[in-house]
Amino acid sequence: MQNLLRSYHLFSEAEIESLGPYLRSRRLEKGDYLIKAGKICTEIAFVQSGLLRSYYTKDDGEEITYCFTFENTLMTAYSSLITGLPSPENIQALVPTELWVLQKRDLEALSQQSINWILLQKHLAEQQYVELEKRIFSYQKEKASERYRDLLSAQPHYLQQIPLQYLASYLGITRRHLSRIRREMLERVN
Template sequence: MVNRHKDSNLKFAELQDKIMQQLIELLLQYSPLTKQQIELIGSKTEIRKLKTGDYFSEAGRTANEVGFVTQGIFRVCYYSKDGNEITRYFIDENNFLVDLNSYTYQIPSSEYIQAVTDVELVVFKRKDLTDIANTIVGWDKITNQITTKAFLDKVNRISPMLAEDATTRYKKFLDQFPKLALRIPLSYLASYLGITQQSLSRIRKNIS
């Protein structure tokens, strides 16, 4: 008789190893890590799955977790004064996920981080990141490099200037993120581009 519980545990362990490997490979790009340090990092993380539409963090709450996306796409969004939903940028695989201003200064966030697709991610809680920083020499240097890169990526990904016409904005998005464009619902992409979904559908039809 097959032990389904044991088989399920093995599959989860394999998935966990695969997900953690993505994170470790990225960290090793910034600094060498010993086996013990890698094991420590692994012990301080949580593997989390979210469904499409779920929130990683919400406006009005203080951010106390940092995520690393291993599969799927998130969007950073907010609501304007007149109630319109605005998508600022998207975050996909092998990128970190946090409202840095809220996390750093421990103030309520003004934005939402929402799953655009089903997602898998590695999550660090604030206390666990502090423990890692207090144990691994040079961890602050690694996080500073990652933060700098994340900031530059954010600048490149942030929603385009509305001074450009909508067709130009859409074409630039296709040039920069060709694979991403195929995975994002039209409603979110239209919000990012600052146009209606109907307008985006017409643009796509005209340039296809």
């Protein structure tokens, strides 16, 4: 996590050290939850190793994958963390996963000490926004097969670990349709 913080060029080495006492190490086994829908999210996790999936549930009970989080990035039920409202998302480990967890209240305490922690939060929110804007664009202008193709080229090897049914709902389509898309891509190669 410290390396991630360094990469933002916001913090002194002392500030980065000062974070240490607030980080709690946590291990999730496959299938364990970081947060369940309906709870209010009060923490931010850094994925040291492993893979997380966020999903929510439609009225009819169908699970829809909102996003994945790979190694060396941050994960939280962001809208709940921001608004203080119950999380619509469940966050679950797809494989055994090692985390460093920071409590929101501790981040707020750090923010009293140095403005840089506020700048970090501003930066992260902006980054997240830019990501989602790209995703909106892809829903508006691409068909499912193109979105899948983009995803494959953006996240080549991580995707191997993700069951196809999760990828399908992430793309906004059914398993059946993703299966068809994959078949068509194979045929094009031959």
